[in-house]
Amino acid sequence: MPPVQAPPRLFGDHFLRQLLPDELGMLEKVRMLVRDVIGPKAAEVGRSDTFAWGNFHLLAREGVVATAFPRQYGGTDARQALRIRIIEELGRVCSASASIVTGTDLSSRAIVSGGSEEMKQRLVPQLCTGEVQVAFALTEPEAGSDVRGLRTTVRRDGDSYVVSGRKKFITRGTTADSFIVVARGADDPAVFIAVLVPRDAPGFSISSEVGKLGWFGVPISSLEFNDVAVPVSQRLGAEGDGFNLAQDALLRARIGHAAMALGRAIGAVEIAATYMSDRSLFGKALGEHQGAQWMLAxxxxxxxxxxxxxxxxxEKYDRGDADVAIFASMAKLQATDLCMKVVVDALQLTGGRGYLQDFPLERFFRDAKLNQIGEGSSEVHKTVIGRDAVRRTRLAERNPCLRPGSLVDY
Structure with a gap:
């Protein structure tokens, strides 16, 4: 018998035309996982804030986690054009599953970009298969989006680096085998250094998991480093590369956050539109009322x-365009703020049912907020985008409608 064709979607597949055949094959695999396993179990995963081991092992076993890593180490080196579609598909039903993909970029990118060949040969194949996990330790009690505000320090002591300080809001804190720690040089605060710290290093402690509003399945913890010594060979990149390694990881994670938020928004609209077809109001389906149609439109x-x-x-990331960071900020700002609005409106359309814990939109509502906060809040990205626009305006072509001279002379 020929395979059963899935029914058409509310949101079209026009963006898939840029994908190659093997990329389409991977995306179809993810869609099947979403339909058959991840979607039906999403409510269960979102019920308690413990790490979603089942989904993690499933995505690792099916090669989805490996899309973040180079082929020479066992990965598939997927383009961002494919990864945003994967993340969107997962985010459509389960934030924890989408976060497993985006979190792999954030937690492991510095190893791919700055690890020694020995480190990559040893760790990356195991990261691809999910045998080991790495966490990214950047945020601190008084520093998050402002990387230059970090207070954790690294000092050289012979053949070792000694790490001292605290980190906060660290995803995979209780499950990671190693931690990428970005800190200031103790002797030169202008120098940022990244080192890989094993979880069993003496002087390193990990707090219990910290309760939070939503995004269950990806718990967070705090870390403390009391003169934790690690070999110099565990440094990532050169001394001073820590800031750039952090920015590269955050760049990919911001694009991922945008895709995750879009997936959740798509899922919310799908649920609300289905409800509008099923629910009758004043003698006709809710979806036949103009006010509801306008909200949907x-x-x-x-x-x-x-x-x-x-x-x-x-696309800009895949091409290596110089302005990709600004477009990543714009994408994250637009998609995450929009997702929050869409989920609220979808919940409004579904009325009392949308407020029930048994209905998916309650979970979507709690999950949506973190996308506006994580990897740079919306306000931080507004500042980045606005500052860039002001800088470029001074060099940009002048609008032809204007006459010569300063505009204050009009």
Whole structure:
């Protein structure tokens, strides 16, 4: 018998035309996992804030985790054009599953970019298969988006580096085997150094998991380093490369956050639209009322616009464009703020049912907020984008409608 064709989707597949055949094959595999396993179990995963081991092992076993890593170490070196589609698919039903993919970039990118050949040969194949995990330790009690505000220090002591300080809001803190720690040089605070610290290093302690509002399945912890010594061979990149390694990891994670938020927004609209077809109000389906149609029209139109922006950011990353960081900020700002609005509106359309814990939108609502905060809050990205626009305006072509001279002379 020929395979059963899935019914058409509310949101079209027009963005898939840029994918290659093998990339389409991977995406179809993810869609099957979402339909058959991840979607049906999403409510169970979101019920308690313990690490989603089942989903992690599933995504590792099916090669999804490996998309983040180079082929020479066992990965598939997937383009961002594919990864945003994978993350969108997972985010459509389960934030924890989408975070496993985005978190792999954040937690492991510095090893790919700055690890020694010996370190990559030893660790990356195991990261691809999920045999080991790494966490990214950047945020501190008084420093997050402002990397230059870090207070944790690294000092050289013979053949070792000694790490002292604290980290906060660290995803995979209780499950990671090693931690990428970015800190200031103790002798020169202008120098940032990244080192890989094993979880069993003397003087290193990991707090219990910290309760949070939503995004269950990806718990967070705090870390403390009391003169933790690690060999110099565990440094990532050269001394002074820590800041750039952190920025590269954050760049990929920001594009991932945007794709995850879009997936959740798509899922919320799918659920709300289905409810509008099923629910009768004043003698006709809710979806036949103009007010509800207008809300649906705004949500779908804005999501498609944001999908286009995220796709552009992914293309720029794959090409290595110089302005990719600004487009990543724009994509994250637009997609995550939009997701929050869409989930609220979708919940409003579904009324009391949307507020029930048994209904998916309650979970979507709690999960949406973190995308606006993690990897740089919306306000931080507004500042980055606005500052860049002001800088470029001074060098940009002048609008032809203007006459010569200063505009204050009009």
């Amino acid at each position: 705004e949500m779908i139109t804005q999501i498609e616009g944001a999908r286009a922006l995220v796709a552009v950011a992914a």
